[in-house]
Amino acid sequence: MQRMKRWLLLLLCAAGPALAQPTGILLVAKPGLADPNFRESVVLVTRTESATLGVVLNRPTTMRLANLAPRWPGAERYQEPLYAGGPVMQQVVVALFVAEVPPSAPAFHVLPRVYLSMHPDNIEPLLERPGSAVRLFAGFSGWAPRQLEAEIQAGGWYVLRANEELLFRRDSAGLWTELVQKAQGARALGDFATRVATR
DSSP: OHHHHHHHHHHHHHHTBSOSOOOOEEEEEOTTOOOTTTTTOEEEEEEOSSOEEEEESSOBOSOOHHHHOTTSTTTTTOOSOOEEOOSEEEEEEEEEEEOSSOOSSOBEEEETTEEEEOOHHHHHHHTTSTTSSEEEEEEEEEEOTTHHHHHHHTTOEEEEEOOHHHHTOSOOTTHHHHHHHHHHHSOOOHHHHHHHHHO
């Protein structure tokens, strides 16, 4: 429990007040990636100077918010499935959402209108806005300093630009195959991957 609280405190502090420039990219697992946590996955990743984390976009579960956070206001009414965000702190709810103005509680700025947050003050109001662009995850993915850079340089991931439409696509079943084909058929993105890996 104490370790979990330290993780949360670190990530909430790293997220800050969501005023920074967007930092979202997509990692697409290359065919043959052995890690079962990320095999055939598409991961939205964001980073600050002190944290690199993300959520897996293409692993919906049968779990509902009421199972994970039964005391949250509106949890029973939220009937969309939770997605498996990654292997880290799977008992924590993480929200990916669209907001026209930066949220007041800590959040990671992913795209111009898109934020990622695990702060209840950001998530609970989303449950009262039916039809809004929001996706909830159980847990998240995290990397130690320089770990993600090493994985990219070792050839484990394709690196693509994220876009809002793709992040909230309802049918994610064919997302990995589609993006692998896009990455393999597009012009080499080596310069972009190199910039990401060496920032």
